[in-house]
Amino acid sequence: MLSETLAAFAEHRFLQYALLAGLLAAVPCGVVGSWVVIRRISYMAGGISHSVLAGLGFAHWLRTVHGVQWITPMGGAVGAALLSALIIGWVGVHLRQREDTVIGAVWSTGMALGVVFIALTPGYTTDLMSYLFGNILMVAARDLWLMAGLAGAVLVVAGLFHRQLLAVSFDAEFAELQGVAVGRFTYLLLLLTALTVVVLVSVVGIILVIALLTLPAATANLFARRLGRMMAGAVALCAAITVGGLVLSYGPDLPAGAVTILLAGAVWFAAAGLRRRTS
Amino acid sequence: MSDVITCRGLTFGYGGEPILRNVNLAIPAGDFVSVVGPNGSGKTTLLKLALGLLKPDAGTIEVFGQPPHRSRRRMGYVPQHPRLDPLFPVCALDVALMGRLGRAPLLGPWRPEDRAAALAALDEVGLADKAGDHFASLSGGQKQRVLIARALAGGPDLLLLDEPTAGLDAHIEEDFYRLLEQLNRRLTIVMVSHDLGFVAGVVRSVVCVGREVVVHPTSEVTGQVIADLYGGDVRLVRHDHRCSEEGHRC
Numbered sequence A: 001m002l003s004e005t006l007a008a009f010a011e012h013r014f015l016q017y018a019l020l021a022g023l024l025a026a027v028p029c030g031v032v033g034s035w036v037v038i039r040r041i042s043y044m045a046g047g048i049s050h051s052v053l054a055g056l057g058f059a060h061w062l063r064t065v066h067g068v069q070w071i072t073p074m075g076g077a078v079g080a081a082l083l084s085a086l087i088i089g090w091v092g093v094h095l096r097q098r099e100d101t102v103i104g105a106v107w108s109t110g111m112a113l114g115v116v117f118i119a120l121t122p123g124y125t126t127d128l129m130s131y132l133f134g135n136i137l138m139v140a141a142r143d144l145w146l147m148a149g150l151a152g153a154v155l156v157v158a159g160l161f162h163r164q165l166l167a168v169s170f171d172a173e174f175a176e177l178q179g180v181a182v183g184r185f186t187y188l189l190l191l192l193t194a195l196t197v198v199v200l201v202s203v204v205g206i207i208l209v210i211a212l213l214t215l216p217a218a219t220a221n222l223f224a225r226r227l228g229r230m231m232a233g234a235v236a237l238c239a240a241i242t243v244g245g246l247v248l249s250y251g252p253d254l255p256a257g258a259v260t261i262l263l264a265g266a267v268w269f270a271a272a273g274l275r276r277r278t279s
Numbered sequence B: 001m002s003d004v005i006t007c008r009g010l011t012f013g014y015g016g017e018p019i020l021r022n023v024n025l026a027i028p029a030g031d032f033v034s035v036v037g038p039n040g041s042g043k044t045t046l047l048k049l050a051l052g053l054l055k056p057d058a059g060t061i062e063v064f065g066q067p068p069h070r071s072r073r074r075m076g077y078v079p080q081h082p083r084l085d086p087l088f089p090v091c092a093l094d095v096a097l098m099g100r101l102g103r104a105p106l107l108g109p110w111r112p113e114d115r116a117a118a119l120a121a122l123d124e125v126g127l128a129d130k131a132g133d134h135f136a137s138l139s140g141g142q143k144q145r146v147l148i149a150r151a152l153a154g155g156p157d158l159l160l161l162d163e164p165t166a167g168l169d170a171h172i173e174e175d176f177y178r179l180l181e182q183l184n185r186r187l188t189i190v191m192v193s194h195d196l197g198f199v200a201g202v203v204r205s206v207v208c209v210g211r212e213v214v215v216h217p218t219s220e221v222t223g224q225v226i227a228d229l230y231g232g233d234v235r236l237v238r239h240d241h242r243c244s245e246e247g248h249r250c
Helices: A002-011 A013-039 A042-066 A073-095 A099-120 A126-133 A141-160 A162-170 A172-177 A182-204 A209-221 A227-250 A256-278 B043-051 B068-074 B092-100 B112-124 B140-153 B170-183 B223-229
Strands: B003-012 B020-028 B032-036 B058-063 B075-078 B158-162 B188-192 B205-209 B213-217
Touching (some): A002 A227, A013 A162, A013 A182, A042 A126, A073 A099, A099 A126, A141 A162, A162 A172, A162 B092, A209 A227, B043 B158, B068 B075, B170 B188
Parallel strands (some): B032 B205
Antiparallel strands (some): B003 B020, B003 B058
């Protein structure tokens, strides 16, 4: 059966695109996922990823109902993710209190908006399922270029400001005394998270993004004691998990996104258990 | 000798009633000051005002003759022991390097001189051989020394410490004061402290924070004074400071 799967991957272009998408997504996923884990902003990442549905639905509606062809669903996703990151960042920097309430509001109103726009759009409702749970097999060549561009931008920016992001995550007050603009770097990290979320949405869908963003990084963190190694480990794990999910789901015809997340969860549980036993 | 920290009529409160009222204080260069007072009296607040993290409601505070935020490069800050994620992926050297951020360029990797300064700071606190160790795996005393190395890496002239010995064993605490005594040969030190047991040893003067803030030379701080600072009758104390007429309740 494995040989049949391999033969299918060798033959079909959509499967090759899907593999490439998984590998491309692994790079920002491991790097930004590590920041999300050590800065403890998984919940913010969750808010951003769910609100992406508003952007996807809005773009879908504009295209179908109003014939606005220049806007793509992925473009709508980028817009919604960046907007949510700015709202959540503003609350985090300026209000601090009741941060979780605002994140919850962004999270659910974003989803509700998306559902309304999708309902207003005639056509197949299966689109909703593929937004929510991902459909890596639908990735087109144009999406791959956009994903590569986003991944590259995220990596360059994260690399340039690595020291400041680390200092702010470790001890924000001390970083501020060193002249680091803590608020600006909080925004920067959220914007990087937003772009990464958009890349990952193509792979596993809106609902499952947080798991792929945080589980490989958390698993790598169990064994790595320096951030660089944690990131390298997270990228490698993320790549292995997305490819593994794709291959395992193909034979029994299961949804690839869900199988990918199950694999990520299983790896994390196993690693955490192993770590507990050895330490 | 010139003064390192000068407060004139300094008043500060978090919204309501001021915690610090009309504080007048001068800390000379080379001093080793312990800031004492009951919980909630404003010891840490005074430190944060000196760092420029808080702004006075009235009056002024100057550090090296300038507003605090302008003198940050000359200050090294050691915060209260942070409650840290035990998996946080940094080694001792990574932490010490964070003290170089104010001097390093905005972009790019650490320069060799930053690494050299951070390693020298770790060496000074006696942890050169632990530079590559996972920060969270170090003992409480070692972590506190790494945080001092982080403060020293930027080359400060004034070291500000917030309850550095909280939670340390007594014998480790003694080593710790020896290190501070050694650093005091070249730095002015201001330390917020939760206890008074050390006073006679290395500290040169004591700033007592209560409704009024007063300075005692250490030689005049007797056991009786210490008892008084925390709620006794102040009229028994013999000292030369500028106490208000009705005394002070520290």
